[in-house]
Amino acid sequence: DAKTTQPPSMDCAEGRAANLPCNHSTISGNEYVYWYRQIHSQGPQYIIHGLKNNETNEMASLIITEDRKSSTLILPHATLRDTAVYYCIVYNQGGKLIFGQGTELSVKP
Amino acid sequence: DVKVTQSSRYLVKRTGEKVFLECVQDMDHENMFWYRQDPGLGLRLIYFSYDVKMKEKGDIPEGYSVSREKKERFSLILESASTNQTSMYLCASRPPGFSGNTIYFGEGSWLTVV
Numbered sequence: 009d010a011k012t013t014q015p016p017s018m019d020c021a022e023g024r025a026a027n028l029p030c031n032h033s034t035i036s037g038n039e040y041v042y043w044y045r046q047i048h049s050q051g052p053q054y055i056i057h058g059l060k061n062n063e064t065n066e067m068a069s070l071i072i073t074e075d076r077k078s079s080t081l082i083l084p085h086a087t088l089r090d091t092a093v094y095y096c097i098v099y100n101q102g103g104k105l106i107f108g109q110g111t112e113l114s115v116k117p
Numbered sequence: 118d119v120k121v122t123q124s125s126r127y128l129v130k131r132t133g134e135k136v137f138l139e140c141v142q143d144m145d146h147e148n149m150f151w152y153r154q155d156p157g158l159g160l161r162l163i164y165f166s167y168d169v170k171m172k173e174k175g176d177i178p179e180g181y182s183v184s185r186e187k188k189e190r191f192s193l194i195l196e197s198a199s200t201n202q203t204s205m206y207l208c209a210s211r212p213p214g215f216s217g218n219t220i221y222f223g224e225g226s227w228l229t230v231v
Contacts, residue, residue: 042220049154050224050225051121051207051223052160052207052222054219054220054221095159097220099211099220105150105162105165105211107159107160107161108159109158109159110159110160
């Protein structure tokens with residue numbers, strides 16, 4: 009099963025870019041990388057996903073390395089409301105959604 | 118708007134009770150999932166289903182069972198609730214395949230077993 013590893017916590021200054029890394033060294037060629045975040049223990053909120061190419065939407069950018077063994081989620085201008093736990097997920101062939109431990113991002117004024 | 122609805126947001130049950138957690142999605146998705154979330158442990162997969170009447174064990178299936186009689190509904194069953202099953206339970210759904218479809222989560226069900 010493809011698994012992900014993330015740092016347990018990170019800090020970021022308000023207005024600065026937050027770069028959240030994820031390692032998924034056993035990812036298969038047709039598996040996507042998803043990022044979600046969870047605020048106040050509500051249901052996880054979708055942020056972005058990608059396969060090989062870098063992706064950008066209104067919330068964030070996703071950078072995937074050429075060998076696809078790791079990725080970075082970038083929040084370009086972090087705000088206090090971005091304080092949350094961020095999960096990197098790989099969808100695997102067996103149908104499971106395997107979560108990492110998540111990174112607790114604290115955005116500080 | 119796409120929606121995954123979990124029937125109960127907060128429940129308190131007694132040890133030994135049979136507990137049903139219901140999840141309904143309105144997106145005609147084949148794949149549905151049940152997770153539990155505990156402090157320091159992240160989200161752990163209990164069971165998933167890729168079609169009606171089909172189910173697969175996740176990483177922590179012990180003490181749980183599931184039912185998928187209709188495509189839109191995936192139920193998690195605690196046959197005899199125990200205090201170590203006190204947790205937040207999350208349901209999710211997504212279409213099948215590898216096309217990178219978005220996964221949708223419910224808001225969670227907080228279960229306390231006393």
